[in-house]
Amino acid sequence: MLTLPAPAKLNLFLHVIGRRHDGYHLLQTVFRFLDFSDELSFELRKDSVIKLHMSTAIIPEEENLCVRAAKLLQQESGAAQGVDIFLKKQIPMGGGLGGGSSDAATTLLALNQLWGLGWEKNGLMKLGVKLGADVPVFIFGRSAFAEGIGEKLAPIELPSAWYLVLVPSVQISTAKIFASKELTRNTIPIKIPHFPIWQGHNDLESVVCRAYPEVANYLEWLKQLDNTTIVRMSGSGSCVFAEFATEIAAKAAVEQIPAGINGFIAQGLNRHPMCISMD
Ligand SMILES: C[C@@](CO)(OP(=O)(O)O)[C@H](O)COP(=O)(O)OP(=O)(O)OC[C@H]1O[C@@H](n2ccc(N)nc2=O)[C@H](O)[C@@H]1O
Ligand SMILES: Nc1ncnc2c1ncn2[C@@H]1O[C@H](COP(=O)(O)OP(=O)(O)O)[C@@H](O)[C@H]1O
Incomplete structure (x- = not known):
């Protein structure tokens, strides 16, 4: 069992x-991993079946990104073996924290090893983007500045930081937010090496805040905290975060969360936690 x-x-x-002809949006974003994870276990099978095991079925098995990733790799590589996948979810779904994409990436990396395929990272990233624009960065394995639809990646080293993440009770469809008529699609491109991250913004934030007042309220609450360096929404939401330079400051903030609001603190990472075995 791996x-x-x-x-x-x-x-x-x-x-x-901007926007591509196929409707996908051209982005500039900085991805940072958190030490807050789902957990996946993999066990080889004697037959070619791919089977997912979860304590609570959140979505139909064949739609789960782990299963879709395993099937795509099996098909593209011609691997004859199957696998039992055991998934423990911790990352909120539809929260803009990339949990489904990360599960898919970990599945591709694990099966490349277990099935003895020997694919290079680049090949796995090209396969990954077919599952979702967010999948490649989790295979890339480093904090990154991303362009294109999120798949053109350049590594960056970010200063150490802790994050208070608030989890609104809504799940948000990424496709719906990108489809909004109100979305600003013409932010002036920046040159990242010289761009201070705190000066950035999230173009999806105002669209989400209008549709989901709970997200707007959570952002307002974070903005009144002391010692924050950035307060923003992640991806297409619903999660919002405040960045702190020290763990002490993040812990002081988490203690102030009003009853009924769900949140957690996590450290920012510059490397994917599997990176040592990936390089
Ligand atoms: C917004 C971001 C930011 O990192 O994250 P999330 O909020 O999903 O975590 C990503 O771009 C999301 O990536 P991912 O969740 O993998 O999206 P996909 O499955 O590829 O796309 C879902 C839908 O979103 C739209 N989409 C996605 C990415 C992109 N650059 N332009 C788009 O227009 C498309 O309509 C697509 O059909
Ligand atoms: N293993 C998975 N974990 C989470 N969501 C998944 C998974 N497989 C498929 N999905 C689908 O992908 C959608 C987006 O998932 P997720 O990555 O959690 O959010 P986001 O794209 O907002 O970061 C979910 O609403 C769900 O329908």
Whole structure:
């Protein structure tokens, strides 16, 4: 049995700078991993079946991104073996924290090893983007500045930071937010090496806040905290976060969360937790 983490990510900013002919949006974003993860275990099977095991079935098995990733890799590589996948979810779904994409990436990395395929990272990333625009960065394995639809990646080293993440009670469809008529799609492109992250913004934030007042209220609450360096929504929401330079400041903030609001603190990582075995 091989047990591996699938970490959450934050988009420290997310600028929409244009749109492709197929409707996908051109982005500029910074991805950062968190030490807050789902857990996946993999056990080889004697037959070619791919089977998912979860304590509570959140979505139909064949739609789960782990199963879709395993089937796609099996099909593209011609692997004859199957696998039992055991998934423990911790990352909120539809929260803009990339949990489904991270589960898919961990599945591709694990099966490349277990099935003895020997694919290079680049090949896995190209396969990954067919499952979702967010999948490649989890295979890339480093904090990154991303362009294109999120798949053109350049590594960056970010200063150490802790994050208070608030989890509104709504799940948000990424496709619906990108389809909004109100979305600003013409933010002026920036040159990342010289761009201070705190000056960035998330173009999806105002669209989400209008449709989901709970997200707007959570952001307002974070903005009144002391010692924050950034307060923003991640991806297409619903989660919002505040960045702190020290763990002490993040812990002081988490203690102030009003009853009934769900949140957690996590440390920002510059490397995917599987990175040591991936490089
Ligand atoms: C917004 C972001 C920011 O990191 O994260 P999430 O909020 O989903 O975590 C990503 O771009 C989401 O990536 P991912 O969740 O993998 O999206 P996909 O499954 O590829 O796309 C879902 C839908 O969103 C739209 N989409 C996605 C990415 C993109 N660059 N432009 C788009 O227009 C498309 O309509 C697509 O059909
Ligand atoms: N393993 C998975 N974990 C979470 N969501 C999944 C998974 N497989 C498929 N999905 C689908 O993908 C959608 C987006 O998932 P998720 O990655 O959690 O959110 P986001 O794209 O907002 O970061 C979910 O609403 C769900 O329908």
